[in-house]
Amino acid sequence: MADPIKLAYFMAVKEGASYLGGLLVTDTSGIPTDFRYTEPITPTRLQSILYGKSLEPHLKEEVIQKTLLKELKAPPDLFILSATELAGGWSGDAKYPVLAVQKSQEAPLGKVGEAFRAGPRELLLQLADGAAPLRVIFAASVDAMAQEQAVVKLLEAGYHMDLTEPLERVTAALQSLVVKEA
Amino acid sequence: MFGKVKDAMADAAETLRQAFSGLKVVEVEAEPFQLRSQTSQALAAAGRAGLEPPAAACREMCPLREAVEGRSLEAFEARLQAESGWARWGAEAEVIRMMPLEGGSAARMAVPPLPRQARVLGRLEPPVRPASRRWLEPVARPNLRQLSPGLGAVGTRFGMQAMLSLAVPIRGEDIQSLPKGLWMRYSLQLVRGTGENVRNLEVLGLFRVPRKGVADLRHDPARGRLLVRLEPSALKAPRAAFILARRKDDGGLVSCFVEDP
Numbered sequence: 114m115a116d117p118i119k120l121a122y123f124m125a126v127k128e129g130a131s132y133l134g135g136l137l138v139t140d141t142s143g144i145p146t147d148f149r150y151t152e153p154i155t156p157t158r159l160q161s162i163l164y165g166k167s168l169e170p171h172l173k174e175e176v177i178q179k180t181l182l183k184e185l186k187a188p189p190d191l192f193i194l195s196a197t198e199l200a201g202g203w204s205g206d207a208k209y210p211v212l213a214v215q216k217s218q219e220a221p222l223g224k225v226g227e228a229f230r231a232g233p234r235e236l237l238l239q240l241a242d243g244a245a246p247l248r249v250i251f252a253a254s255v256d257a258m259a260q261e262q263a264v265v266k267l268l269e270a271g272y273h274m275d276l277t278e279p280l281e282r283v284t285a286a287l288q289s290l291v292v293k294e295a
Numbered sequence: 296m297f298g299k300v301k302d303a304m305a306d307a308a309e310t311l312r313q314a315f316s317g318l319k320v321v322e323v324e325a326e327p328f329q330l331r332s333q334t335s336q337a338l339a340a341a342g343r344a345g346l347e348p349p350a351a352a353c354r355e356m357c358p359l360r361e362a363v364e365g366r367s368l369e370a371f372e373a374r375l376q377a378e379s380g381w382a383r384w385g386a387e388a389e390v391i392r393m394m395p396l397e398g399g400s401a402a403r404m405a406v407p408p409l410p411r412q413a414r415v416l417g418r419l420e421p422p423v424r425p426a427s428r429r430w431l432e433p434v435a436r437p438n439l440r441q442l443s444p445g446l447g448a449v450g451t452r453f454g455m456q457a458m459l460s461l462a463v464p465i466r467g468e469d470i471q472s473l474p475k476g477l478w479m480r481y482s483l484q485l486v487r488g489t490g491e492n493v494r495n496l497e498v499l500g501l502f503r504v505p506r507k508g509v510a511d512l513r514h515d516p517a518r519g520r521l522l523v524r525l526e527p528s529a530l531k532a533p534r535a536a537f538i539l540a541r542r543k544d545d546g547g548l549v550s551c552f553v554e555d556p
Binding site: 135137142143144145146147148149150151152154156160171172176177180181184242272273274275278282285286289290293 | 446448449450451452453454455457458459460461463464465466468469503505520525529530534
């Protein structure tokens with residue numbers, strides 16, 4: 114029996130002057146199997162000045178994401194983040210495909226499982242009958258072959274779960290943690 | 296090379312200058328011209344007898360000399376005088392002979408070294424510069440502080456408790472796509488489990504939920520999904536097919552786990 118697919122959902126939020134991130138690992142039903150989050154990081158004024166615009170990407174990708182991934186016992190099959198984060202120039206890691214999933218307003222494709230390639234790194238994926246297809250955007254580090262493998266896993270998981278929903282859950286959990294610690 | 300030749304020529308010129316600087320110069324003072332006058336004798340006048348000659352005072356004129364007053368008038372006597380002053384002037388002209396140069400005793404003189412750098416004379420003195428005075432106290436050297444801009448390591452926390460407090464949506468499977476035999480099997484188990492008449496039941500969906508550890512369960516009819524709140528024990532529990540149905544007569548919800556063949 115093949116190992117169950119592990120989907121890792123990463124989200125980093127800014128609450129006030131602090132940054133914190135969370136990593137949720139789910140099975141293909143969306144049931145959480147692991148969730149870790151970082152302590153809030155509050156950059157000093159000097160750090161904010163010295164890092165400038167690169168502060169936020171550096172914090173999210175180099176500090177928060179890598180710290181959380183180190184805590185995982187096994188690498189995930191797919192590393193999913195929001196389209197906004199990916200558009201910010203996420204380099205990703207070669208160990209696992211990094212991608213963003215987004216609900217689209219496009220007309221449904223022919224049948225479930227059909228894919229339409231909208232660009233070298235972007236495709237539409239029909240996961241449910243009659244529903245709008247899911248927009249999948251891959252990071253620049255994911256080559257064509259890795260994209261094909263990732264699509265197979267997305268189709269399998271998308272049959273049982275809403276692939277975009279866990280990101281909302283991570284955001285809600287982080288916000289509740291911030292409120293609790295405040 | 297050219298510089299050495301130039302220095303040697305300069306040394307030789309200085310040597311010559313110093314050698315001739317010691318020559319004696321005989322200064323011959325020319326005698327002033329002196330006019331020598333000759334006293335001419337007084338004219339003598341020869342008296343003639345007969346008439347008393349009128350007495351007349353005669354003054355002897357001495358040229359450039361004091362005049363001698365004559366007491367008596369002497370008779371003019373003409374005398375022939377010859378003036379050879381010009382000849383004498385020419386003869387008495389003294390010829391001044393220059394002393395010939397004498398060779399001095401040769402002596403070795405120490406030639407002082409020439410200065411390496413010529414002194415520039417007559418140079419305009421630069422205008423007097425105003426003396427600057429520092430009126431600002433020098434800024435003290437600041438202490439150096441090191442502050443690493445690195446963001447350092449960040450701690451992580453296990454947050455499953457927080458995550459389990461959120462409802463997990465579970466999407467229903469498409470019943471229509473199930474094999475008919477399998478669906479008949481599920482329907483039978485539903486009737487057995489709920490005790491309801493199959494005609495009175497409206498199946499809302501088939502969901503795969505953990506067999507245990509489900510703390511709360513709600514149906515989201517708009518999206519056809521179940522919202523379940525799980526306990527930690529649910530994470531490792533096996534998943535089972537779960538059928539949710541609604542009674543048609545009173546709208547109540549009934550459910551049961553069904554066994555997969």
